[in-house]
Amino acid sequence: MANKPKGSAAPSGRKLAVRVKTAKSRELSSTLWLERQLNDPYVTEAKKLGYRSRAAFKLAQLDDKHRLLKPGMRIVDLGAAPGGWTQVAIERTKALTSGARIVALDILPFDPLPPADVLHLDFLDPTAPAVLKQALNGEADLVMSDMAAPTTGHRETDHIRIIALAETAYEFAAEVLAPGGAFIAKVFQGGSEKDLLLRLKQDFTTVRHVKPPASRAGSAEVYVVAQGFKKPRVA
Numbered sequence: 001m002a003n004k005p006k007g008s009a010a011p012s013g014r015k016l017a018v019r020v021k022t023a024k025s026r027e028l029s030s031t032l033w034l035e036r037q038l039n040d041p042y043v044t045e046a047k048k049l050g051y052r053s054r055a056a057f058k059l060a061q062l063d064d065k066h067r068l069l070k071p072g073m074r075i076v077d078l079g080a081a082p083g084g085w086t087q088v089a090i091e092r093t094k095a096l097t098s099g100a101r102i103v104a105l106d107i108l109p110f111d112p113l114p115p116a117d118v119l120h121l122d123f124l125d126p127t128a129p130a131v132l133k134q135a136l137n138g139e140a141d142l143v144m145s146d147m148a149a150p151t152t153g154h155r156e157t158d159h160i161r162i163i164a165l166a167e168t169a170y171e172f173a174a175e176v177l178a179p180g181g182a183f184i185a186k187v188f189q190g191g192s193e194k195d196l197l198l199r200l201k202q203d204f205t206t207v208r209h210v211k212p213p214a215s216r217a218g219s220a221e222v223y224v225v226a227q228g229f230k231k232p233r234v235a
């Protein structure tokens, strides 16, 4: 298991150190991706601390700022593979000893992360809410979604798909969240998540857009963080 992320602070910056030559068999985009990975301090730090993804730092940073994770909590982690957020949730809720309950779901299979329950399922499958509720066996204190469909390169299409995932995540969250609960979802900056925001502002005490330092500066990714769920649970 990973150590506690001192990593929520930005790892010390490194100058671009590794350049990758474009091989015949490798597209330029793959070469640039590889170069970015090799020079990304969060990738290095994640490896060092035993996190399965650099995304772990995003949740750690969101938690540092907004105090989302507490021992004993019940959490649903949507779009969890390969498990970075789940690892941080396990650590910060002290799930091994506190009785915290973490249900992690992804359309892609990923290795178990006990004591979290890992579900291999498409969240958009009509059976997913029932399967999740059964695994959760009660209310949730936090529903978090880092779900993102593979990008198409077409900004508007990507945006629409990511917002659809966030909206569906909130449909589910509104059914299972306990009063006072929280919801986090990945969205895109400057987009059309107006309906979702309107609903969140009605249902929560505070709603913020947050870009954690570990979220790449060049990406439009941002997280909506809603805290203090007000609405009575839908039966």
Ligand SMILES: C[S@@+](CC[C@H](N)C(=O)[O-])C[C@H]1O[C@@H](n2cnc3c(N)ncnc32)[C@H](O)[C@@H]1O
Binding pocket: 052, 053, 055, 056, 078, 079, 080, 081, 082, 083, 084, 085, 086, 105, 106, 107, 108, 121, 122, 123, 124, 146, 147, 148, 149, 150
């Ligand atoms: C950015 S990654 C998540 C990284 C993860 N939070 C971590 O810390 O390692 C986005 C994930 O969303 C998942 N995803 C996208 N669409 C999904 C769907 N319909 N149902 C379940 N998972 C989905 C992808 O398979 C991918 O693993």
